[in-house]
Amino acid sequence: MNRSKLIRFRHGACVPLAELPRLDFSVFRESLLEEVAGDARVASFFGYPTTAGLDIYAILARDWKGELALLHTQVSGNYPSLTPDCPQLHLFERELAEQYGVRPEGHPWLKPVRFHRAWLPVADIWGRDPGQHPVPGDMEFYRVEGEEVHEVAVGPVHAGVIEPGHFRFQCHGEEVMHLEISLGYQHRGIEQQLIGTPSLVTLRQLETVAGDTTIGHTTASCQMLESLSGHDALPRAHAIRAIGLELERLANHVGDIGALAGDVGFLPTSSFCGRLRGDYLNLMAELCGSRFGRGLVRPGGVQFDLDAALIERILKRLDVLEPETRGAFDICFDSPSVLARFEGTGRISIDDAENLGLVGVAAKACGLVRDARLHHPFGIDDEFLDMPIIETDGDVFARGNVRRRETYASIKLIRDTLKRLPAGGIFRPLAPLAPDSLAVSLCEGWRGEVVHAAITDRQGHISRYKIVDPSFHNWSGLAMALRGQQISDFPLCNKSFNLSYCGFDL
Amino acid sequence: MLTILRERLRQGHRTAKFPKVEPTLPERFRGLPRLSPTLSPQIRAAAVASCPFAALRSNGDKLQIDLGRCLFCADCPAAAEHGALTFSNDYRLAASQREHLLLEDEVHRLADRLGERMLKLFGRSLKLRQVSAGGCNACEADLNVLGTLAFDLGRFGIQFVASPRHADGIMVTGPVTDNMKSALLDTYAAIPEPKLVIASGACAIAGGPFAGSPEGNNGIGNLLPVDLYIPGCPPHPYTALDGLLRLLGRR
Numbered sequence: 001m002n003r004s005k006l007i008r009f010r011h012g013a014c015v016p017l018a019e020l021p022r023l024d025f026s027v028f029r030e031s032l033l034e035e036v037a038g039d040a041r042v043a044s045f046f047g048y049p050t051t052a053g054l055d056i057y058a059i060l061a062r063d064w065k066g067e068l069a070l071l072h073t074q075v076s077g078n079y080p081s082l083t084p085d086c087p088q089l090h091l092f093e094r095e096l097a098e099q100y101g102v103r104p105e106g107h108p109w110l111k112p113v114r115f116h117r118a119w120l121p122v123a124d125i126w127g128r129d130p131g132q133h134p135v136p137g138d139m140e141f142y143r144v145e146g147e148e149v150h151e152v153a154v155g156p157v158h159a160g161v162i163e164p165g166h167f168r169f170q171c172h173g174e175e176v177m178h179l180e181i182s183l184g185y186q187h188r189g190i191e192q193q194l195i196g197t198p199s200l201v202t203l204r205q206l207e208t209v210a211g212d213t214t215i216g217h218t219t220a221s222c223q224m225l226e227s228l229s230g231h232d233a234l235p236r237a238h239a240i241r242a243i244g245l246e247l248e249r250l251a252n253h254v255g256d257i258g259a260l261a262g263d264v265g266f267l268p269t270s271s272f273c274g275r276l277r278g279d280y281l282n283l284m285a286e287l288c289g290s291r292f293g294r295g296l297v298r299p300g301g302v303q304f305d306l307d308a309a310l311i312e313r314i315l316k317r318l319d320v321l322e323p324e325t326r327g328a329f330d331i332c333f334d335s336p337s338v339l340a341r342f343e344g345t346g347r348i349s350i351d352d353a354e355n356l357g358l359v360g361v362a363a364k365a366c367g368l369v370r371d372a373r374l375h376h377p378f379g380i381d382d383e384f385l386d387m388p389i390i391e392t393d394g395d396v397f398a399r400g401n402v403r404r405r406e407t408y409a410s411i412k413l414i415r416d417t418l419k420r421l422p423a424g425g426i427f428r429p430l431a432p433l434a435p436d437s438l439a440v441s442l443c444e445g446w447r448g449e450v451v452h453a454a455i456t457d458r459q460g461h462i463s464r465y466k467i468v469d470p471s472f473h474n475w476s477g478l479a480m481a482l483r484g485q486q487i488s489d490f491p492l493c494n495k496s497f498n499l500s501y502c503g504f505d506l
Numbered sequence: 507m508l509t510i511l512r513e514r515l516r517q518g519h520r521t522a523k524f525p526k527v528e529p530t531l532p533e534r535f536r537g538l539p540r541l542s543p544t545l546s547p548q549i550r551a552a553a554v555a556s557c558p559f560a561a562l563r564s565n566g567d568k569l570q571i572d573l574g575r576c577l578f579c580a581d582c583p584a585a586a587e588h589g590a591l592t593f594s595n596d597y598r599l600a601a602s603q604r605e606h607l608l609l610e611d612e613v614h615r616l617a618d619r620l621g622e623r624m625l626k627l628f629g630r631s632l633k634l635r636q637v638s639a640g641g642c643n644a645c646e647a648d649l650n651v652l653g654t655l656a657f658d659l660g661r662f663g664i665q666f667v668a669s670p671r672h673a674d675g676i677m678v679t680g681p682v683t684d685n686m687k688s689a690l691l692d693t694y695a696a697i698p699e700p701k702l703v704i705a706s707g708a709c710a711i712a713g714g715p716f717a718g719s720p721e722g723n724n725g726i727g728n729l730l731p732v733d734l735y736i737p738g739c740p741p742h743p744y745t746a747l748d749g750l751l752r753l754l755g756r757r
Contacts, residue, residue: 115685116721136685156689159668161636161650163643164686185685186640189721201558204577204715204739211644211740255647268510274654275520281651282532288580289534292644292740295580303580304534327513334509502642 005031007070008062011376014227014439017455020072028058028073029082035060036086040069041357041370043442044451045092046466047100049120050074054100059440059453063375068440081107088357091472097125111139114184114505119192137166137182144170144177152487156185163501171487179482179490181475186505194465198225198299198430207294210469210503212252215244216445217467217503218297220452223378224441225299228456229431235422237301238379243417244287244296246410249446251280253403253410254325256498260400261332263492264341272328279321283314301427311418322411329404342397346481346493349394358477360448360470361406362497364390365398372444384413399496433460447471447500469503521658525757529597529744536578536593537742538614541569545590553590556583559717562590565610573599573607573737574711599737600749607711607735616748617734619755624700628674629754631663634704635673635697639690640722641680644740645707649677651743664750670694675702678730681709681716682723694730702753706736706746714739 005027007020023031036042040060048055053076060069081104083090093104094113101122104110110125115136118124128134136156143151149172156164164185170178190209194202209217219241226233233241258273281291288296288304296302306314332338348358353366363370373385389405391398433456440453448470457463478497482490522529531537545553550569554562561575562584569590584590598616601607606615619625638646649666652659659665667673670693682690694703705726708714713724726732736749751757 133684156686157637157670157693161638161646161653161666163638163641163646164689185683185689186638186680187683187685187721188640188681188716188719193716193719199558200579200581200583201715204559204579208642208644208715208739211642212647214644268514271655272513272517274651275517275656278651278654278656285532285535287534289532289536290578290580291648291742294578294739295536298581324517327516331510331513500643502640 005071006035008067009070010067011378011442012223012227012232014230014434014437015070016434017436017438020070020438022055023071023073025073025075025079028056028071029080032058032060032071032082033085035069036088039064042086042088042092043068043449044440044453044466044468045089046453046464047096047102048455048464049100052076054096054102056096057438057453059451061376061442063370066375068376070438075102078103078105080105083107083109087355088473091476101125112184114187116184116187116189136184139182141168141180141182142170142178146172148172165501169482169487169490174486174488176482176485176487176490179479181479183475183501183504186502188502188506190506191465191467195462197461203298209467209506210471210500211292213248213445213447213450213469213500213503214293215241215248215297216443216450217452218293219245220441220443220450222297222299223443224439224452224454225430225433227439227441228433228437228454230434231300231428231431233301233379234425234428235379236424237426239417239421240302240304240306240426241297241379242384243414244284244293245443245445246414247280247284247287248293249410250407251277251284252446253407254280256495257329257332257400257403259495259498260342260396260492261338263495264338266332266335266338269328269332272324276321276325276328279317283317286310286314298427300430301425303427305426306418306421311421315415315418318411318415325407329407333401333404339397341492342400343393343395345396345489346485346496347393347395348477348481350392352480353394353477356476356480357473359473360444361399361402362474362477363448364388364402366394367392370449372442372449376442378441378443385409396492396496433462435460445470447498448474467506469500471499471501471504474499475504521655524657524744524747525751531595531597531742531744533595535595535597535742536580538594538596538599539571539576539591539609540594541571541591541609541611542589543611545569549588549590553584553588556588559715568610571609572712573601573609574604574735575708575717576737577708577714577739597742597744598748599741599745600752601735602733602753604732604735607737617752620733620753624702625755627700628702632750632754633665633667633672633674634677635670635675635693636666636677636679637690637693639678639680639686639710640683640716641707641709645679645709648740648743649679649706649746652747657743657747659747662751662754662756670696671698673697673701675704675733676730677704677706678710678726679707681713681719681725682729684721684723687723687729691729702733703730704734704736705732707741708737708739711735711737
């Protein structure tokens with residue numbers, strides 16, 4: 001065992017870079033594969049250019065131990081790809097190739113991720129003209145050839161009011177043999193713009209990494225910044241963040257179940273949930289003035305407090321909304337015609353889910369217990385969630401039912417937290433960030449685990465900021481779920497994942 | 507079936523009475539900024555310098571706010587530290603011209619109705635194609651909300667359609683990333699003439715939080731001729747609906 005090579009730490013710790021051993025690539029590789037074969041999974045994996053080469057950091061989550069583990073190495077130019085032995089790294093390695101021009105030799109699927117210019121003045125590994133902005137979607141798509149095999153290309157502009165992405169289906173009749181998803185259209189260069197010191201501008205950018213996960217991303221970011229400053233937020237601030245996070249989950253889960261119902265033509269639930277989702281968004285606006293939680297979470301605490309009257313108002317509102325929500329869900333999940341479309345559609349096996357490194361709703365629906373609230377608690381979360389919500393079938397029904405059960409759990413969590421809200425302040429200013437350090441934070445957003453990591457330079461300024469939205473892991477899950485399905489089930493499968501384009505594209 | 511009907515009765519009729527009845531927005535909602543009329547030149551200069559999104563500027567001896575750049579920040583330094591403005595509860599923000607978003611005093615020129623010809627064409631039936639060009643999905647989500655029974659956009663003859671070929675106009679969200687620029691222009695080109703362009707949200711108007719991004723275009727800019735600007739980050743659904751109804755001469 002190579003356990004001694006790992007730096008193990010709990011959530012909230014800030015690791016000085018000097019304490020981090022730089023492993024030989026072969027030792028790094030061996031340790032990482034050994035960990036992943038055991039009980040760990042890759043939460044984040046990113047590069048950091050230095051004069052000597054490209055530093056690589058792997059952050060592994062050892063969920064049941066409540067621990068994170070760090071591995072560090074350096075490569076220059078080409079290195080043997082880890083993906084053939086560890087498929088959950090496939091996008092991370094493509095990302096490194098695109099950003100820094102290092103080629104993972106033997107990567108089975110080496111294509112651009114977001115279609116931007118390299119971050120360093122290096123040769124483009126796909127041989128594209130460095131003077132021109134890459135053309136999104138310009139890559140070799142996997143193709144199936146044969147009689148009656150046809151290709152369906154969709155996007156980037158889709159039929160609904162949704163974000164852009166490009167999908168290529170290889171079909172035989174109705175049956176999808178393969179789906180390839182090419183994104184990057186929403187790429188705004190966020191990670192690059194977060195370098196420096198945290199400011200109102202970077203906070204507003206963090207709030208819009210994925211606008212439907214504002215609380216998830218800002219909470220992960222602020223926890224991470226607080227870890228770097230060695231200055232935990234006050235208990236009341238943690239509690240209000242937790243309430244915001246669960247309100248965000250409620251709005252999105254209720255909206256998603258409505259959308260699932262809409263996609264199988266079950267209009268009552270679709271209509272009711274559309275309205276109920278708005279009611280939960282309005283509760284968020286009661287709290288902070290914005291339906292999407294803009295302005296609530298800030299490094300050092302939160303900006304809005306709850307007084308007795310507002311607590312009472314929210315509790316009373318939940319008393320009305322909960323039975324209406326249950327009523328809207330029950331008619332859907334009790335209808336045989338709905339179940340006939342949900343059950344068995346878009347199934348993913350637990351092995352595939354584990355190999356692809358799925359997180360959040362998609363992982364929980366396959367029977368994987370992965371919930372940062374449970375494994376990597378922060379602040380109030382210590383006694384927050386004690387029961388994982390999982391389903392085992394891995395199909396559309398399972399993903400819907402995880403949402404249904406999480407909705408009920410969220411309502412209870414909000415009620416409990418409101419009733420035992422810690423007294424005291426909600427904000428204290430952040431101390432300066434520790435220099436030459438690395439910190440990581442996980443937050444269970446409504447889609448799944450949001451991971452923010454940063455490295456500071458000698459002055460304590462952020463010199464590398466890394467974001468992993470749950471969608472980064474889970475888009476591969478959607479592609480896998482479509483195999484062997486009818487193409488007409490794509491909208492339903494897609495809604496059952498409801499992944500973020502901008503959270504992936506950054 | 508009976509359960510479904512019973513649930514239908516319980517859920518009741520939820521479509522808002524808007525525009526006949528004004529909506530009640532949460533107390534903490536941040537709408538139209540009110541500028542303080544009495545500011546010393548020093549405080550005005552400090553307020554202008556404090557907005558990192560360049561939404562404030564000095565125009566002669568007056569403070570001017572650009573609603574197209576304002577992100578309605580809860581921690582607006584110009585409001586909190588310099589007392590230069592306060593956010594009112596007024597959700598009506600949409601305007602027809604970029605310069606109408608520049609506000610100096612109480613007078614805020616809201617969106618004008620379309621010209622006679624356009625109004626005759628679109629006044630009672632407006633079909634829009636939405637394009638997200640780097641949006642964070644909050645603008646998109648709160649436009650989608652207009653289709654729910656609470657707002658019921660369809661009752662005003664307005665509808666989001668699946669194809670640009672079916673559309674009378676385009677509604678753009680997002681700062682227009684380099685990767686979406688050509689798809690946006692292609693979609694616009696695919697809409698038959700005459701057509702409208704609506705910029706919804708701070709990103710589409712002037713880049714929002716991503717103004718200056720190396721991968722963005724700071725919003726629509728001069729790429730397309732805009733007929734309606736809807737400020738906000740994201741705009742409240744009532745802000746968008748108010749703007750659309752004013753454009754169609756329904757408010």
